[in-house]
Amino acid sequence: MIKIDSIRDTIRNCSEATEGIYAKLGESFPGLLSVTKNSGSSSLPGLKAFLNDLDRGFSAYSDGGAEFFSGWNTRNMDLFTVLGEKMASLDAINERVAQIRADSEELEIISLNAMVISIKSGEKGRAFSCITENLKKLSARMISLSNELLLDEQRLIEKNIAFKNSVKALLSGSSEASRTRSLDTVPELQESLGQAQSDLDRMSSEASRVQSPIHEAMSGIQLQDIIRQSIDQILLALAEMSAHSASGTDEDALDCLTLNIELIEICLRIADDVQKNLDASLAIFSANWDAVHKILTSVEALRKSFLSRYLDPHGSSGKSLPVLLDRMTSGFSDYIGQISLYQRGQKAMVRDSAFILSEVKHLRTLFDTIRPIISRLQHVRITQQIEVAKNPAISAVKDTVDYMSDLIMKADIRVQETRNELEAFIAEIEEVTREFGTTAAADQTELERIKQERTEFFHRMKDSQGSLASSVMDLRVFPDSFQSLCAEIESLFATFRGTKDSFKNASSALKAVSIELHATRNAIFSQKGISSWQIHDSRLRDLVTRFTITSHKQAAGEIGGFEVEQSDLGIFESGEVTLF
Known part of the structure; x- marks a missing residue:
């Protein structure tokens, strides 16, 4: 019976090993579930929160500048149109001033000619000579003032050109500032952030799928109780085996051999069930653990893809967040520079418009100075005409005097018109520039x-x-504790397979013992000329009452050739339901 003792020890060790494995799996599986449900144990939620915070920041800050510059163009375009039209009217004023100067120069030349004629007339032309001398002085004064007008006009025209260029530059600057690349990058960043958050959600969703196969794998532990009870029954049966005495009768030997054979047969029947349950348990573990691995592999592929796409240092994906951020921040100085340039341009426009207004007012002052001169010229014109009319000695200059009168009248009209235009220009431009300021x-x-x-x-x-x-x-996606638990579970699965193989080997050893016992009994049968033996011992019947699994009680009754009472079967089959 030494061999039986060894087999019994092996089976007992298998029972203890499986019980320990199931106990550890009973702790590890819930531990895995706890880790997967605890978002704080993964860096994924923190990254999602970080990206969401970035996205909110872009939404809050990305549109204000562009909206301002767009609104600025809309607000001030009408203003620039009015300013442009008013400044264009200065060109007509400039033409008039040039004509006044030309008329003044001609008037001076004609007055000199008239003086020559009056001097040739001698004493009779003295009065006319004095009049033309006066005219010459007034003409010279008109030329001087018109020169000053032209200089002022030139400065005004130059400032007007500068103002137009400022307007053009300011409009261009506002467009540049509104579309500077630091802001151009923002939509790309927001799109990339949105896609990154979506990819993280997909990764998180994929990772959460791991809970289902872990739950399913736990159902394999439910076979623990029936396996343990079954092995306990095998151990009970093996404990009943005994060695037959060589000094005993053949009847005693046959009783002992038959009992041992039936006990081993019962053990083998139960061992088959144990083997099936071990296989079923391992199949549940393996199938679901394979599913866990597939999900983990899928999650890792998503993680690597995420890193490759959103952390690409070369930006080849077009979605690299660090590259887009770097491009945006590197364009920041350009953006601020464009705003500062725009501010300087706007200030220059305010100065230019104020200078133009000041110059126009100075022009008006000059025209106010010209008006008395024109009045005196008108007086001289009338005096000349009277003198020519009453003095036959200078009648030859009548046409010249008429022409000078015509020039003086035209100059008067031009001065009046220009001054009126300047007054209107000043009134309108003051309102426009005040609004612009x-x-x-x-x-x-x-x-x-x-x-x-x-x-x-x-x-x-x-x-x-x-x-x-x-x-x-x-x-x-999963913390280090998750990986260590997975490694621990895989180690338990490996131990479980080894234990299952040990139990299978023990079952094979029992079969070998059964064959050996059958051979010994058959030899006695041959000697006695019989083919069967009925045990005169009740130990097998007594053993069945200690079994806890109904199907095994029935199997033992079939093998022993006795009826198992209903009261011995119980209402429920023990081991079929295990509560956790």
Whole structure:
């Protein structure tokens, strides 16, 4: 019976091993579930929160500047149109001033000719000579003032050209500032952030799928109780086996051999059930653990794809968050520079429009100076005409005097028209420039606010670059504790397979013992000339009452050739339901 004792020890060790494995699996599987449900144990939720915070920041800060510049163009386009039209009217004034100067020069030349004629007339032409001398002086004064007018006009024209260029540059600057690449990158970043968040959600959803096969794998533990009870019954049966005495009768030997054979037969029947349950349990573990591995492989592929797409240092994917952030922050100085350039341009426009207004007012002052001269010229004109009419000695200059009178009349009209235009120009341009100055001051305040907000935002984004890179690089869907639990479970599965193989070997050893016992009994049968033997012992019947699994009680009754009472079968089959 030494061999039986060895087999019994092996089976007992298998029972203890499986019980220990099931106990550890009973702790490890819930531990895995706890880890997968605990979002704080993974870096994935933290990265999702970080990206969401970035996205909110872009939504809050990305549109203000572009909206301002777009609104600025709309607000001031009408203003620039009016300014342009008013400045264009200065060209007509310039033409009039040039004509006044030309008329003054001609008037001076004609007056000199008239003086020559009057001098030739001698004493009779003296009075006319005095009149033309006066005319010459007034003409010279007109030429001097018209020269000053032309100089002022030239400065005004130059300033007008500069103003037009300022308007053009300002409009261009507002467009540049509104589409500077630091803001151009924002839509790309927001799109990339949205896709990154969507990919993280998909990764999170895929990772959550691992809970289902883990739950299913736990159902394999439910076979633990029936396996343990079955092995206990095998051990009970093996404990009843005894060695027959060589000094006993053949009847005693046959009783002992038959009992042992029936006990081993019962053990083999139960062992088959144990083997099936061990196989079923391992099949549940393996199938679901394979499913777990497939999900983990899928999650890891998603994680690597995420890293490749959103952490690509070369930006070849077009979605690399650090690259897009770097492009945005590197364009920040361009953006602020464009705003500052725009501010300077707007201030220059305010100065230019104020200078133009000042120059026009100075022109008006000059025209106010010309008006008395024109009045005196008119007086001289009338005096000349009277003198020519009453003095036959100078009648030869009548046509010249008439022509001078015509020039003086035209100059008077031009001066009046120009002055009236200047008055209208000043009245209108003052209102326009006042409005522009007011809106420009408000714009300067708004631009300072935008610059400050953008500066704070871009500095924040720059600080986020390092955090983003490390957060993405350290992305872990499952924590280290999850991986260690998985390794522990795989080790338990390997031990379980080894234990199952040991139990199978023990069953094979029992079969070998059964064959050996049958051979011994058959030899006695041959000697006695019989083919069967009925046990005169009740130990097998007594053993069945200690079994806890109904099917095994029935199997033992069939093998022993006795009826198992209903009261011995029980109402429920023990081991078929295990509560956790």
